[in-house]
Amino acid sequence: MIETPVKNVLNRIRSSYRSFSDKEKLIADYILENPKKIVHQTINQIADDLMIADATVFRFCKRLGFKGYQALKIALASEIVNPIQDIHETINESDSELEITKKVFQSNLKAIEYTRDLQNNESISKALTAIEKAKSINFYGNGGSGIVALDAQHKFMRTGLPTHAFTDTHLQIMSASQLDQHSVAVFISHSGSNKDLLDIIDVAKENEATTIGVTNFGKSPLSKTVDICLYTAAQETEYRSEALASRIAELSIIDALYVNYSVRKKEQSKQALTKMREAISRRRL
Numbered sequence: 307m308i309e310t311p312v313k314n315v316l317n318r319i320r321s322s323y324r325s326f327s328d329k330e331k332l333i334a335d336y337i338l339e340n341p342k343k344i345v346h347q348t349i350n351q352i353a354d355d356l357m358i359a360d361a362t363v364f365r366f367c368k369r370l371g372f373k374g375y376q377a378l379k380i381a382l383a384s385e386i387v388n389p390i391q392d393i394h395e396t397i398n399e400s401d402s403e404l405e406i407t408k409k410v411f412q413s414n415l416k417a418i419e420y421t422r423d424l425q426n427n428e429s430i431s432k433a434l435t436a437i438e439k440a441k442s443i444n445f446y447g448n449g450g451s452g453i454v455a456l457d458a459q460h461k462f463m464r465t466g467l468p469t470h471a472f473t474d475t476h477l478q479i480m481s482a483s484q485l486d487q488h489s490v491a492v493f494i495s496h497s498g499s500n501k502d503l504l505d506i507i508d509v510a511k512e513n514e515a516t517t518i519g520v521t522n523f524g525k526s527p528l529s530k531t532v533d534i535c536l537y538t539a540a541q542e543t544e545y546r547s548e549a550l551a552s553r554i555a556e557l558s559i560i561d562a563l564y565v566n567y568s569v570r571k572k573e574q575s576k577q578a579l580t581k582m583r584e585a586i587s588r589r590r591l
Contacts, residue, residue, distance in 0.1 A: 314383045314539070316341060318370050319445040321500055321522060321539045332356055333366045337382075345383045349375040383515050414554045420539035421555035425562075432534045434566050436516040440490040442468040446478050446492035446506060454494050454520075454556045464577030465571060475502045484504045485515035492518045495554045496538070498526025507531050 319334045324333055336356060337344055342351070353360045364375055372378040397409055437443055441464040443462055447455035452473030460473035473480040485491060491510040495503050498521035507528070510517050519532035522539070529535045538555035 314423050315370070315385055317539055318424075321426060325526065329358055330366050330369070332358065333363060336481060341386055345379060345386060346586065358574055377545055378433055408552070413551060417539065417551055417555045418558050419462055421537070421558060424537045424539055425559075429534055429536055430562070430566070432516050433536065434570065436490050436518065436534065437467070437563065437567055438570055439488075440467070440516070442486040443490045443492065444481060444485065445469075445471040445492045445494065446482075446503060447471075447473060448475070448503060449470065450553055451494040451496060454553060454560065455492075455552055457557060458494075458560045458564075459490065461560060461569070464579050464582060465564070465568055465575045467567075467571075467574075475506075478502070478506045479540070482509040482515075483513065485510050486515045487514040488516040489513075490518060491515045492520065493518045493528060493532060494556055495528055496556075497523050498522065498528030498530075504531065508510055522552055 316338060316469070319338060319423040323331065323334055333352070333356065336352065338578040349360050350365050352364050358362075367373075367375050367378045370378065372381065419559035428567055445462075447453070447457040452471075455473060457468050462469040470481065472481050482491065489510075490505075493503055493507055497500040498519070502529055507517055507519075507532075511531075517534070519528045521528050521535065521537065529537075536559050538552045538559065
């Protein structure tokens with residue numbers, strides 16, 4: 307179970323909306339449209355208004371990561387007292403170039419802020435412990451997530467830990483077949499439902515590698531399959547897909563893992579970085 311932060315109820319709902327069942331979307335719409343009203347209602351009142359069972363509302367709260375309706379209501383009350391803006395500013399065709407630019411920056415800032423608040427110490431600690439014990443770390447991603455995987459390789463190469471990134475499906479499955487219990491495999495997928503990547507996770511697990519997922523918040527096949535999951539928060543807008551908006555949040559999670567690992571392996575990282583800088587300096591005039 308994901309630890310529940312004290313805010314971001316509405317953003318959690320928006321981020322997971324596409325994966326909800328029809329009844330869950332009914333509850334989600336009700337909360338999104340009436341957040342202030344919810345704070346003063348009982349679970350029975352919501353169920354009666356929507357003509358569904360109390361248990362359906364309770365399960366919805368659990369799906370969002372809360373212990374129950376009361377926990378969700380307390381978190382929502384805190385969010386209303388300290389209102390937060392939508393993760394994306396609405397972009398209009400009449401906006402100037404500068405206005406659009408500022409809104410894109412605002413969108414990125416909010417994506418990082420909300421993703422930060424979804425993190426919990428247990429998952430991060432488990433991921434770092436696995437990486438710390440590993441003899442190699444491998445990053446997998448397709449499309450835009452592949453770019454994040456390459457960035458992760460670029461960062462972790464500085465730590466002295468053997469690091470690889472794979473963005474081609476055939477190379478991914480070939481690589482996964484060579485993993486073992488001393489390997490960590492990090493799978494990056496915004497949707498968490500890329501079939502090719504899910505097949506590769508199965509191969510990695512068959513070879514006893516520790517699997518870590520980076521995906522958008524909400525239940526997905528990837529989050530259910532990997533050993534450890536870290537979540538991002540992003541929304542889709544008319545001019546920007548969810549996957550595009552989540553990229554900067556994924557990069558930030560990789561940054562956090564890299565810095566944490568470097569702190570844990572200070573001497574190893576320091577030596578590796580020194581060697582790398584000396585080698586790079588030969589190419590400078």
